[in-house]
Amino acid sequence: MEAAMLPMPTTCWLCQMPLTFAHHGICSVCLRHLPPLPTCCPRCGLPSASARKECGACLLKPPYWHQMIMVSDWRPPLSDWVKRLKFYQATALSAMLARLLLLSWLDARRKHKLRRPDLLLCVPLHPSRAWRRGYNQMDDVTRHLARWLKCRYALAGISRHRKTRIQHQLLATARRRNLRGAFRVEIAVKGLHIALTDDVVTTGSTVGEISRILLAAGAASVQVWSLCRTL
Secondary structure, three states: OHHHHOOOOOEOOOOOOEOOOHHHOOOHHHHHOOOOOOOEOOOOOOEOOOOOOOOHHHHHOOOOOOEEEEEEEOOOOHHHHHHHHHHOOOHHHHHHHHHHHHHHHHHHHHHHOOOOOOEEEEOOOOHHHHHHHOOOHHHHHHHHHHHHHOOEEOOOOEEEOOOOOOHHHOOHHHHHHHHOOOEEEOOOOOOOEEEEEEEEEOOOHHHHHHHHHHHHOOOOEEEEEEEEEOO
């Protein structure tokens, strides 16, 4: 089984050397050598001429969210770790992935003077898909973030009450149509600054639809925090 091949969480997930702090998951040397992101628009997270100003596409038609935070493009090692977490229940990766996401947010906060969120939410699974998989892969990651940031986390704050077709099989326009009306806000969010977590953002249709309904419900702002962004 895949789980039997995973390294012990007390060693670096990349070089296998012992860690001083086991929960870090990755040593300082490997952390410095993770593939860097290109210059990306702070709003949509796509390659841009400036990392401080919104790109032309966002100025013309901004997404519903206000800031995109990501650790990596969809490439190893992050893509491998996300697949292990998502499909092989490698939950020992959760703390390390949460730390990488936190470091990315702290870096963006210094550059853009971002607000600390009042509330963390993660993209929900439809109940039947959650039952088959056994868990939401971003739940543990988001719990770590909420604890470190000392802010509220509501796993059931957003529900997916309509089952949709698998997004990666659809074109961008079909993705947006596929998601319309699929989500529902289950808690009061009026006036709150929210961070929405996801494992991978591709076209942004899913996080865009959730951001839209959060703003419609009165949220003050929405940041999207993703482990990977397809560039």
